[in-house]
Amino acid sequence: MVEVESGSEQSGFVSGSNLAHVKGTAEPALEDITISSFLARTVSRHGNRDACIFSEFGERWTWDQLAQKVDQLSAGLLALGIYKGDRVGIWAPNRPEWVLTQFATARIGAILVNINPAYRRTELEYALAKSGAKALITAETFKTSNYLEMLQDLAPELTSCRPGQLAAARLPSLKSVIHMGNDEVDGMFRFKDIVMQDNAGQRARLDAIGRMLSAVDAINLQFTSGTTGSPKAATLTHRNVVNNARFVANSMRLNHKDRLCIPVPLYHCFGMVLGNLTCVSTGSTMVFPGEVWRMLKAQQSPPWKTSRSQVSLPGPCPGMATGMPVSFLNLASAGPGISSRRRSISFQQDFLLWVSTKVIGSVYGHPTGQNGCLLNLPQRVSAPYW
Numbered sequence: 001m002v003e004v005e006s007g008s009e010q011s012g013f014v015s016g017s018n019l020a021h022v023k024g025t026a027e028p029a030l031e032d033i034t035i036s037s038f039l040a041r042t043v044s045r046h047g048n049r050d051a052c053i054f055s056e057f058g059e060r061w062t063w064d065q066l067a068q069k070v071d072q073l074s075a076g077l078l079a080l081g082i083y084k085g086d087r088v089g090i091w092a093p094n095r096p097e098w099v100l101t102q103f104a105t106a107r108i109g110a111i112l113v114n115i116n117p118a119y120r121r122t123e124l125e126y127a128l129a130k131s132g133a134k135a136l137i138t139a140e141t142f143k144t145s146n147y148l149e150m151l152q153d154l155a156p157e158l159t160s161c162r163p164g165q166l167a168a169a170r171l172p173s174l175k176s177v178i179h180m181g182n183d184e185v186d187g188m189f190r191f192k193d194i195v196m197q198d199n200a201g202q203r204a205r206l207d208a209i210g211r212m213l214s215a216v217d218a219i220n221l222q223f224t225s226g227t228t229g230s231p232k233a234a235t236l237t238h239r240n241v242v243n244n245a246r247f248v249a250n251s252m253r254l255n256h257k258d259r260l261c262i263p264v265p266l267y268h269c270f271g272m273v274l275g276n277l278t279c280v281s282t283g284s285t286m287v288f289p290g291e292v293w294r295m296l297k298a299q300q301s302p303p304w305k306t307s308r309s310q311v312s313l314p315g316p317c318p319g320m321a322t323g324m325p326v327s328f329l330n331l332a333s334a335g336p337g338i339s340s341r342r343r344s345i346s347f348q349q350d351f352l353l354w355v356s357t358k359v360i361g362s363v364y365g366h367p368t369g370q371n372g373c374l375l376n377l378p379q380r381v382s383a384p385y386w
Contacts, residue, residue, distance in 0.1 A: 039280055051286065069195075075199065075206065084109030087221065097137065099276060109212070113127065114267040126230070129171060219236060220236040244274070
């Protein structure tokens with residue numbers, strides 16, 4: 001429902017009007033809840049239903065299994081000395097470990113630092129130093145990037161230190177590096193070793209820690225693109241991302257019978273919030289086609305079945321149909337009739353023709369805007385830059 005300031009014809013967005021101000025409904029109200037409580041509520045309702053499907057890795061978890069794995073990793077991080085407010089970097093494409101790390105850090109109040117998988121040495125150093133990350137969870141490689149080599153260049157002290165006792169001149173805050181591979185690497189933990197550090201004593205602390213967390217605590221740092229200067233670390237809270245996910249799920253009319261394909265990168269809010277947490281909101285199943293988006297392969301042999309389809313396209317920002325002036329890459333392969341033009345308006349016209357969409361948006365939730373865009377003026381739910 002959209003409330004218009006004065007009389008005018010209304011269809012989706014306000015049409016036939018020169019009004020600049022449209023006010024959306026205030027219901028449902030914002031909810032003050034932490035991510036761990038948000039997840040626990042869904043687990044209690046849909047425990048034996050599918051929560052995650054990782055097609056490329058051949059893994060499928062129910063909500064009960066996801067909660068158990070999250071608690072194992074949470075306890076392992078506590079054993080490593082990661083506590084509330086500590087920053088934990090995640091540098092990897094879409095993998096099962098990414099999802100577990102997202103929920104495990106929230107479980108203990110640590111702040112997850114999203115690091116773009118495309119970052120090189122200089123960008124990685126900046127992100128780790130800016131956030132003051134105490135630990136980094138990393139893939140071994142991605143495409144042409146060798147993550148472990150880049151880390152060893154930035155912190156040569158890794159080759160001579162014990163895991164968890166790093167003292168790097170260029171990264172003084174970083175103490176632990178955790179890699180997702182199977183081989184032993186000097187100065188680093190393996191991800192599976194951290195999970196195996198789970199013990200009854202650490203597990204028993206989790207619920208008590210959860211009761212000490214607040215919905216307004218910082219829980220996630222996401223770096224801007226740095227177009228007009230050095231990247232800034234946007235600080236997100238439990239309240240911020242949980243309510244964003246709730247409103248998106250409501251607008252998409254998702255329910256626990258739906259399965260949502262999440263091909264977009266998890267390091268971006270599109271993946272970890274509008275994908276993962278939106279599914280948590282309703283008990284929908286998260287479906288990850290692979291580490292990266294391979295649209296043709298996913299179309300030819302979809303690993304999921306659903307009665308309703310959700311359309312996702314590759315790109316750095318989820319504003320494709322909201323009028324936000326962003327540039328999208330690789331549009332030529334996105335679908336029939338879509339050219340490789342970079343102007344967002346031309347792209348939207350092609351996109352809407354392709355999917356036969358008549359209504360492109362509604363007033364909801366808490367998005368931001370720029371000149372020429374729909375700009376919502378919501379209650380304040382975000383925190384200052386880190």
